[in-house]
Amino acid sequence: MAWFRTLMQLSTIAKQPPFKPNNTVISPHLALISSISHFSTQSQPEVTRHAGLGPTKADEKPRVVVVGSGWAGCRLMKGIDTSLYDVVCVSPRNHMVFTPLLASTCVGTLEFRSVAEPIGRIQPAISREPGSYFFLANCNGVDADDHVVHCQTVTDGEDTLDPWNFKISYDKLVIAAGAEPLTFGIKGVNEHAIFLREVYHAQEIRRKLLLNLMLSDVPGVTEEEKSRLLHCVVVGGGPTGVEFSGELSDFIIRDVHQRYAHVKNYIHVTLIEANEILSSFDDRLRQYATKQLVKSGVRLVRGIVKDVQPQKIILSDGTAVPYGLLVWSTGVGPSPFVKNLELPKAPGGRIGVDEWLRVPSAQDVFSVGDCSGFLESTGKPVLPALAQVAERQGKYLASQLNRIGKAGGGHANTTKDIEVGEQFVYKHLGSMATIGRYKALVDLRQNKEGKGLSMAGFVSWFIWRSAYLTRVLSWRNRFYVAINWATTFVFGRDISRI
Amino acid sequence: MAWFRTLMQLSTIAKQPPFKPNNTVISPHLALISSISHFSTQSQPEVTRHAGLGPTKADEKPRVVVVGSGWAGCRLMKGIDTSLYDVVCVSPRNHMVFTPLLASTCVGTLEFRSVAEPIGRIQPAISREPGSYFFLANCNGVDADDHVVHCQTVTDGEDTLDPWNFKISYDKLVIAAGAEPLTFGIKGVNEHAIFLREVYHAQEIRRKLLLNLMLSDVPGVTEEEKSRLLHCVVVGGGPTGVEFSGELSDFIIRDVHQRYAHVKNYIHVTLIEANEILSSFDDRLRQYATKQLVKSGVRLVRGIVKDVQPQKIILSDGTAVPYGLLVWSTGVGPSPFVKNLELPKAPGGRIGVDEWLRVPSAQDVFSVGDCSGFLESTGKPVLPALAQVAERQGKYLASQLNRIGKAGGGHANTTKDIEVGEQFVYKHLGSMATIGRYKALVDLRQNKEGKGLSMAGFVSWFIWRSAYLTRVLSWRNRFYVAINWATTFVFGRDISRI
Known part of the structure; x- marks a missing residue:
């Protein structure tokens, strides 16, 4: 019965009273003290539990709370000096998505994990330091007067736990919650189209594409259904839409023709854009891109989508376009979370910040990335929602916070007498x-009117790939991206539908 | 309006009448003739459509229909001489799962795609030859008199198509549909436990494990909940259960301790088995395995599960065992498809076959792998449900079919005068x-009473890894398995929850 004794021990452990310290790095005695000041866990697990991290004490490290795990938030966390601050990240996603390479994962040029970087790898203190945490949760409110954020956990139903609420006190708050895809109120977009912002979007696209390729080969399918199933429609001609169309046509030419020989003449890509594709790029580059896309089989359609139905979209002139796969990438706008925040707003509804990326009316609150924009009073334009902007802002704010922390202003309401430092420029x-195989556009002009080198073709493709490769944050993922590219080149893309 | 002309062309293509040939490898004229003989597509898409592949003609290549895409079916397809036969595979899965390595993917030692081999890579004729196909469908009946199998497509809801029925005529039929996990009628197993047979099972386990690790670190969770969330229970002490427990404890020691420092003392693995673990192995090896598992922190519990509830299991003596993750691997039994087939059965309910793996009462029907067993009349025992058996049977039957095809017996009802050849032995x-890090058991005895080398420890771990590496079918996956092992060794496992 030695087996059962073990099990009994087990049940005993499970029944120990709450309030046991979970800090294991420092000695049990110290842990108990510090953990009680941090956690005030309720003993009755109700639907709404309000527990969380209380305010830090003067002799403790100040706490930076980062809401979001995109380019801005992650770059900031990477740059934060963890000897000065404890870092707490709140996000429904435990990794950063390397968005510029996401389109490549939809068809298997790259693998999903190669473009996802766990936050614990970006800022190791989060998984090791007793006062730093990652919380899988959505932030649903900010109480700027009390220096508290309200959060709700992200769970997966009865087999795990029901979601519950908790609060976190911050010394500094960085809102880097990102933006949401724009649907312009068009009916059916959320139900039938797939966005291209998260890894699960790319997974869904890949699964659906492979499903449609297989279904169109099964006896009993009509010619009409076959054409529909294999019609891939991309709405939005910005960089994401163009890159995805390019990857898709490359997949068709290189892989579908070999491995789905029965249906290869039925598959087509259509890119629908209301204005011009790649409108932010130089004219010459845009023409080059158009020519290359058409050459690789992408149909460019100028049109406005009016309605999205299960198997077809309706354009504003009444044309019905049947589709098997519909990808929506028409830019981003403020999320409901940002809209509901009672903070000053920039033009376009983003959180308004001053030249130092501070939210003026709320002490110790900052905002970076796609969710923020310069206030009208700064006289500066709202910056575009680009990875480049977010990354630069995250880096800038990390060094600002480090400077403030070093000057002794890390704790809540203590920054008053500290110099503001340089503005963010x-x-x-x-x-x-990229526009498919070995072709990319690089526009080095600083603005639409400016001058600068504009390249296209193989050289720029090479520059593009290398530039991104060195930006993938960890060595592990740099290595996997290179390996993925090499195997795609040698063996073709993987078509297992898993 | 050049944009719109393109779109109009598109709509025209979509409206072309059915019956357009989809064979593109041979000339359009020939394609039309052969495709009309193959396809008899109905023009009204109804819920039940009966179309499909009709009988082959005497001057066409005979058709081998393979039901299933596991070890047996895939090994057979790989071995079939496609100059003699057209191959049609029917399966709900377009890839083969390299099952011996599946447990390693649950914790990220290997990646999912490294253990999935697309069927088109195993037998390239399926994606290229005009008469060979892969159909994403379930087989739901066999009409042995008419030489026809009944199938239903696997689809994904309204945005693709509703499922429909179709028929395929065969010259030779190979049933390699595999088996299903045994639940012994215990309530709640299908709802709350995760099996470990398909890639999506491994994906679910990985997602859940990472979710629980994160949830248990969120403020508001009680000590009791934390212990439950991080209690991983494995039911079944066969090779799969033992290997998974080993991988899990390895993941805990190597990765959780580093990257989930806050909760590392709460995570535990319990392996529940009614009898002895690894009962088919040599006594000495079994003792070694037990010692190693206990040493790496796995709790071995002898018990019988009576009931599975959302967050706890009840053992037959009434003990309640709370769990956060429940993996069920108690062996396999016949699937409903096999049970419903009106064919002779072997002891245990499998499809009964003779010494040549033929189903005696049904002309041109064969069965291999976990779904088949020797008929009682052969005097041979039903072979265990092992990859090894399935692989050997697939290989044997491929050469049998090739021999028959060469002798002119490929078409339906033409094998009568052809020599039966050697029996399958x-x-x-x-x-x-494997039992975790650098430890594996290799039992080389031919049966429980036999003698043979029995190894344990690092040497056998190395042999095990190499043996499997060379069996992964394609070079692409061999390469990826090696790369995955190397990066896991250098960087640790990936913890992005995607």
Whole structure:
């Protein structure tokens, strides 16, 4: 019965009273003291539990709370000096998505994990330091007067736990919650189209594409259904839409023709854009992109989508376009969370910040990335929703916070007498977009009217790939991206539908 | 309006009448003739459509229909001479799962795609030859008199298509549909436990494990909930259960302790088995395995599960065991498809076959792998449900079919005068199981009473890894398995929850 004794021990452990310290790095005695000041766990697990991290004490490290785990938030966390601050990240996603390479994962040029970087790898203190945490949760409110954020956990139903609420006190708050895809109120977009912002979007696209390729080969399918199933429609001609169309046509030419020989003549890509594709790029580059896309089989359609139905979209002139796969990438706008925040707003509904990326009316609150924009009073334009902007802002704010922390202003309401430092100035380093196999556009002009080198073709493709490769944050993922590219080149893309 | 002309062309294509040939490898004229003989597509898409592949003609290549895409079916397809036969595979899964390595993917030692081999890579004729196909469908009946199988497509709801029925005529039919996990009628197993047979099972386990690790660190969770969330229970002490427990404890020691420092003392693995673990292995090896598992922190519990509830299981003596993750691997039994087939059965309910793996009462029907067993009349025992057996049977049957095809017996009802050839004889090459980091058991005895080398420890771990590496079918996946092992060794496992 030695087996059962073990199990009994087990049940005993499970029944120990709450309030046991969970800090294991420092000695049990110290842990108990510090953990009680941090956690005030309720003993009755109700639907709404209000527990969380209380305010830090003067002799403790100040706490930076980062809401979001995109480019801005992650770059900030990477740069934060963890000897000065404890870092707490709140996000429904435990990794950062390397968005510029996401389109490549939809067809298997790259693998999903190669473009996802766990936050614990970006800022190791979060998984090791006793006062730093990652919380899988959505932030649903900010109480700027009390220096508290309200959060709700993200769970997966009865087999785990029901979601519950908790609060976190902050010394500094960085809102980097990102933006949401724009649907312009068009009916059916959320139900039938797939966005291209998260890894699960790319997974859904890949699964659906492979499903449609297989279904169109099964006996009993009509010619009409076959054409529909294999019609991939992309709405939105910005860099994401163009890159995805390019990857898709590359997949068709290189892989579908070999491995789905029965249906290869039925598959087509249509890119629908209301205005011009790649409108932010130089005219010459835009023409080059158009020519290359058409050459690789992408149909460019100028049109406005009016309605999205299960198997077809309706354009504003009444044309019905049947589709098997519909990808929506028409830019981003403020999320409901940002809209509901009672903070000053910039033009376009983003959180308004001053030249130092501070939210003026709320002490110790900052905002970076796609969710924020310069206030009208700064006289500066709202910056575009680009990874480049977010990354630069995250880096800038990390060094600002480090400077403040070193000067002794890390704790809540203690920054008053500290110098404000240099303003954030954005210098555009150029735009890049790939348009399929060994072709990319690099626009190095600083603005639409400016001058600068504009390249296209193999050389720019090479620059593009290398530039991104060195920006993938960890060595592990740099290595996997290189390996993925090499195997795609040698063996073709993987078509297992898993 | 050049944009719109393109779109109009598109709509025209979509409206072309059915019956357009989809064979593109041969000339359009020939394609039309052959495709009309193959396809008899109905023009009204109804819920039940009966179309499909009609009988082959005497001057066409005979058709082998393979139901299933596991070890047996895939090994057979790989071995089939496609100059003699057209191959049609029917399966709800377009890839083969390299099952011996599946447990490693649950914790990220290997990636999911490294253990999935697309069928088109196993038998390239399926994606290229005009008469060979892969159909994403379930087989739901066999009409042995008419040489026809009934199938239903696997689809994904309204945005693709509703499922429909179709028929395929065969010259030779190979049933390799595999088996289903045994639940012994215990309530709640299907709802709350996760099996470990498909890639999506491994994906679910990985997602849940990472979710629980994160949830248990969120403020508001009680000590009791934390212990439950991080209690991983494995039911079944066969090779799969033992290997998974080993991988899990390895993940805990190597990765959780580093990256989830706050909760590392709460995570535990319990392996529940009614009898002895690894009962088919040599006594000495079994003792070694027990010692190693206990040493790496796995709790071995002898018990019988009576009831599975959302957050706890009840053992037959009334003990309640709370769990956060429940993996069920108690062996396999016949699937409903096999049970419903009106064919002779072997002891245990499998499809009964003779010494040549033929189903005696049904002309041109064969069965291999976990779904088949020797008929009682053969005097041979039903072979264990092992990859090794399935692989050997697939290989044997491929050469049998090739021999028959060469002798002119490929078409339906033409094998009568052809010599039966050698019987299938199974020679057990030994059993292997890993038990965590750098430890594996290799039992080379041919049966429980036999003698043979039994190894344990690092040497056998190395042999095990190499043996499997060379069996992964494609070079692409061999390469990826090696790369995955190397990066896991250098960087640790990936913890992005995607």
